[in-house]
Amino acid sequence: VPCISSGLPKPTNITFLSINMKNILQWNPPEGLHGAEITYTVQYFIYGQKKWLNKSECRNISRTYCDLSVETSDYEHQYYAKVKAIWGMNCSKWAETGRFYPFLETQIGPPEVALTTDEKSISIVLTAPEKWKKNPEESSISMQQIYSNLKYNVSIYNTKSNRMWSQCVTNHTLVLSWLEPDTVYCVLVESLVPGPPRLARPSEKQCVSTLKDQTSELKVK
Amino acid sequence: GQEFQFGPCRVEGIVLQELWEAFWDMKDVVQAQDNITNVRLLRKEVLQNVSEAESCYLIHSLLKFYLNTIFKNYREKAVKFRILRSFSTLANNFVVIMSKLQPSQENEMFPISENARRRFLLFQREFKQLDREVALTKAFGEMDILLTWMETFYQ
Amino acid sequence: DGVAVLPAPQNISVQSTNMKHVLTWSPVMVPEEIVYYSVEYQGEYESLYMSHIWIPSNWCSPTTGLECDITDDITATVPYNLRVRATLGSQTSAWSTLKHPFNRNSTTLIPPGMEVTKDGFHLVIKLEDLGPQFEFFVAYWRREPGAKEHVKVVRPGGIPMHLETMEPGATYCVKARTFVKAIGRYSAFSQAECVKVQGESLPL
Numbered sequence: 001v002p003c004i005s006s007g008l009p010k011p012t013n014i015t016f017l018s019i020n021m022k023n024i025l026q027w028n029p030p031e032g033l034h035g036a037e038i039t040y041t042v043q044y045f046i047y048g049q050k051k052w053l054n055k056s057e058c059r060n061i062s063r064t065y066c067d068l069s070v071e072t073s074d075y076e077h078q079y080y081a082k083v084k085a086i087w088g089m090n091c092s093k094w095a096e097t098g099r100f101y102p103f104l105e106t107q108i109g110p111p112e113v114a115l116t117t118d119e120k121s122i123s124i125v126l127t128a129p130e131k132w133k134k135n136p137e138e139s140s141i142s143m144q145q146i147y148s149n150l151k152y153n154v155s156i157y158n159t160k161s162n163r164m165w166s167q168c169v170t171n172h173t174l175v176l177s178w179l180e181p182d183t184v185y186c187v188l189v190e191s192l193v194p195g196p197p198r199l200a201r202p203s204e205k206q207c208v209s210t211l212k213d214q215t216s217e218l219k220v221k
Numbered sequence: 222g223q224e225f226q227f228g229p230c231r232v233e234g235i236v237l238q239e240l241w242e243a244f245w246d247m248k249d250v251v252q253a254q255d256n257i258t259n260v261r262l263l264r265k266e267v268l269q270n271v272s273e274a275e276s277c278y279l280i281h282s283l284l285k286f287y288l289n290t291i292f293k294n295y296r297e298k299a300v301k302f303r304i305l306r307s308f309s310t311l312a313n314n315f316v317v318i319m320s321k322l323q324p325s326q327e328n329e330m331f332p333i334s335e336n337a338r339r340r341f342l343l344f345q346r347e348f349k350q351l352d353r354e355v356a357l358t359k360a361f362g363e364m365d366i367l368l369t370w371m372e373t374f375y376q
Numbered sequence: 377d378g379v380a381v382l383p384a385p386q387n388i389s390v391q392s393t394n395m396k397h398v399l400t401w402s403p404v405m406v407p408e409e410i411v412y413y414s415v416e417y418q419g420e421y422e423s424l425y426m427s428h429i430w431i432p433s434n435w436c437s438p439t440t441g442l443e444c445d446i447t448d449d450i451t452a453t454v455p456y457n458l459r460v461r462a463t464l465g466s467q468t469s470a471w472s473t474l475k476h477p478f479n480r481n482s483t484t485l486i487p488p489g490m491e492v493t494k495d496g497f498h499l500v501i502k503l504e505d506l507g508p509q510f511e512f513f514v515a516y517w518r519r520e521p522g523a524k525e526h527v528k529v530v531r532p533g534g535i536p537m538h539l540e541t542m543e544p545g546a547t548y549c550v551k552a553r554t555f556v557k558a559i560g561r562y563s564a565f566s567q568a569e570c571v572k573v574q575g576e577s578l579p580l
Contacts, residue, residue, distance in 0.1 A: 031337075048261025076265065079364075080258060101251045101365055156538070163495040165536040178541045195372060196241045202537030223557060234453050234481075236558045238508060243451065293425050305431050313452030330503035341509070 003091035009033065010095040011040065011064070011083045014073075018106040019201065020143055022132035023072045025058075026065040030092060039086045042066045047078040047099060053214060060086065064110045069132050077148070108143055108191040110171075110203030111152060115203040119211045121177040121184055123128060126152055128172070149195045157186040159207070167193075181213035227374050230277035233319040235314055237368070237375050239287065243310035244364050250302045252362040259357055260347065262364040267344045271337075276374055278323045278337030278361065281338065283367065284315050284322075291360045298358070380420035382406070383390065390446075392483040394557060394563075395509050397450050399436075400443040404462040412438040412463045416471075420454035422568065430459065433514065438463060453558050466520045485554055485563035488512060488533065492550045492569040497542045501550055505534030511555045513562070516540055519547040519570060520565065529555075544575030557575060558575045 007125035009030035017024045029038055044053070058066035072079045078101045113126035126196040128142040128150065144150045152192065156172060157164045160183045179185065186207040192198050225232035271279055292312045299308040324334065348356045385401040404411050415433035422429045434530055436444035457476035461560070462469040487505035501514050512530040516539055517523040530537050530552075542548050549570040554563040 025441065045258060045519045048264060050259050076269075078261075098249050099255075099258075099362070101369075103369060104365060111516075147252055158495050161495050163493075163500070165500045165537070168531075168539045174392065176541075178543075180496045194238065195369075196245050234558055235562055236509065239451055239558070288421070288425065292421065296426060296429065304449070306434060309419050309422065309449075310429055310451035312421035312425075313454045316419075316421045316424070317452055317454055 004089055005084050005093060006090040007089055008085055008090045008092040011085050012095065014081070014083055014095045014097050014133075016068075016081070016097060016100045016105070018100075018102055019066065019144075020109045020129050020132050021073065021075060021102055021106050023067075023069045023100075023102060024065050025083070025097070027083050027095065029064060030085045032219045033085075033087065034088050038062070039106070040064065040066075040083050041086060041091075042068075042081060042083050044068055044071050045080040046081075047080065054081070072102055072133055073101070073134075075106070077102075087148045100184055103146075104196050105198070105200050107201050108150065108193050109201050110189055113187060113189050113203050113206055114207055115208045116161050117208050117210050118154070119181050119213060120179050121175055122179060122187070122208060123178070124154065124187060124189075124208065126154075126169075126172045126174070126189060142192070147195055153190045153192055153194045155190075157188075157205075159184040160184060179210050181210050184209045198214040223375055225324070225371065225374050227276040227280050228273040229304060230280075230322045230324060232302075232318050234321075235318060237372060239367055240311060241313055243307040244368060245330055246284070247302070247304035247363075248365065250304060251358070251365040253364045254298075254302075254358045257351065257359060260351065260359065261366075262344055262347050262360055263363045263370075264343070264347070267340050268366070268370045271340070273335070274330070274333045274339040277339055278334045280371065280374075281290075281319070281322045281324050282337065282341040283344070284319050286341070287360070287367075288312065288315055288319065288365075291357055294353075295357050295361050298361075311356075318319075382411070382467050384421045384469040384472040385434070386464055386472065388404045388458070388472050388474050389560055390458070390462055390478045392478070392480065394479060394486060394506055395447070395483050395558075397446050397478070397480065397483065398443050399446050399458055399460070399462050399474075401472065402444055406464055409464055412440055413444075413460055414438045414463065415444045415458065415460050417449050417459075418457040419452060420456075423455075423457055423552065425495070426464055430457075435516065436445075440498075447578050448506040450478070450480050453479065453481050459485065472539075472563050481559040481561065483559065485556065485561060486552050487563050487566035488568065489550055490550070490552050490566055491538070492543065492571055497544065499542050499548050499550070499575055500536045501552070502536045503530060503531065503533040503552060505532065506554065509531065509558055512552050513555055514539060514550060514552045515565070516548060516550040519549050540574045546574055551579050 011027040014027040030135040039060045042055045043052040078099050082096040085092040086092045110128040114125040128144040155166045188205045190202040299305050387402040415436040416430035418430050434448045459471040459473040461471045491502040493500050514528045517525045549566040549568045553563045553565045
């Protein structure tokens with residue numbers, strides 16, 4: 001039974017949160033209706049096409065987000081989405097997003113960072129972030145395949161000398177040699193894509209220690 | 222340094238990042254004015270699978286149209302929406318690009334230039350079918366599509 | 377209606393160094409009064425397609441100063457017309473226009489400031505942060521007869537960047553210059569700076 005478009009306030013702050021093409025529509029509940037059992041219905045629209053489309057899994061939902069990754073997966077398209085609040089028989093007007101362009105707006109997640117050490121070196125192996133996929137069985141697409149100009153900014157922090165330095169790399173392996181033995185180094189990596197400004201999502205800081213200097217150990221013995 | 226390479230046409234001296242930042246400063250304001258969301262001027266058929274050889278002809282036609290028609294008639298709106306600086310940055314950088322594009326006029330290139338012209342006419346026809354003000358607003362708001370396509374030739 | 381009784385500002389000129397452009401002018405003297413100035417600009421597009429159109433400067437419309445940082449207004453490598461006028465209450469002066477249009481490709485590029493350090497055997501350089509327009513060509517070599525010079529492009533400035541893993545006991549020297557994509561020009565190289573690495577040098 002269709003609801004009656006009444007004076008119910010609209011949901012607010014409706015935006016897409018997009019990371020590696022996983023596109024989540026999110027919003028805040030309407031103001032002034034705390035405690036009320038509000039539900040929401042979502043529709044989306046492909047810019048240049050004809051009509052709004054339903055997202056069946058996001059009809060009459062009580063949560064304030066909706067995964068539209070499947071519906072917005074052609075990243076050469078641009079999209080709109082809208083939400084309305086429903087309370088009993090009453091519903092609000094639609095609250096609509098601006099034009100969303102996944103190719104330009106998705107945040108590029110950090111690469112996976114694997115560190116291995118020996119006495120005086122640390123080797124860093126980076127695995128490019130993966131594009132979101134509908135189900136795990138699907139073959140993976142690396143964000144590098146979508147953004148050929150993807151680069152990484154690798155920051156290295158020497159906890160003993162308290163020094164930090166960076167390197168901008170495009171390949172996926174980096175060996176830091178001639179390090180100080182028995183020293184903890186911390187590594188932080190960020191993906192960079194030239195173009196419109198994007199929010200950065202650096203990797204978790206990973207710290208690892210170079211091994212003790214074997215030669216000095218032998219001398220001691 | 223980086224430069225545009227539209228097939229045989231090479232364009233230096235453009236920092237694409239400046240154009241992106243200029244557009245991003247006005248994107249929300251400009252695109253919010255476009256209510257005719259069921260029409261996209263720079264459709265896939267216009268910009269998809271453009272050959273290197275075609276690209277110089279197509280970018281020349283598009284930028285010429287943007288400078289002579291779109292920017293020229295969008296200025297009052299740019300003042301109204303307080304986006305004159307972004308407007309000027311994009312317009313003046315398009316002037317630089319235009320000044321450096323010399324698409325070949327040789328006969329043997331006719332089939333290629335004709336292909337590019339057909340693509341441009343797709344865009345222009347769609348533009349002319351809309352109300353004038355609506356079309357200007359829509360074309361101005363689609364510069365992210367244009368810049369994204371141009372970036373594929375930025376090396 | 378403010379009639380132009382105020383004299384127009386004189387001696388308008390642009391000083392541009394490292395892509396930072398400053399417009400300056402002489403004061404309009406009115407005893408015990410504060411005179412305001414407004415700056416406007418016009419790029420090649422505006423002068424070609426809509427010559428009556430001028431755009432207020434981002435930072436100086438109006439200002440009481442005698443200079444205006446127009447860096448954020450000059451955002452393309454084309455000639456820009458620039459003009460200034462004075463205002464005092466309802467009185468406004470005529471516009472004074474820069475005699476020759478300004479193009480940012482005339483900026484003076486000076487060698488970048490740099491700090492060369494080492495972290496153990498790692499050669500690290502921190503270059504002056506000159507903004508997104510700048511790339512840095514860094515040349516470094518091991519100080520020894522017949523040394524080969526290596527070049528690395530570093531961007532952006534302002535953060536320590538790794539250059540090279542050095543060999544014990546050796547001395548490494550570094551110099552840098554800027555490159556500005558937008559105008560396709562380089563600065564001169566900075567003075568070379570050298571660092572010596574601890575430890576005995578490896579047998580050749």
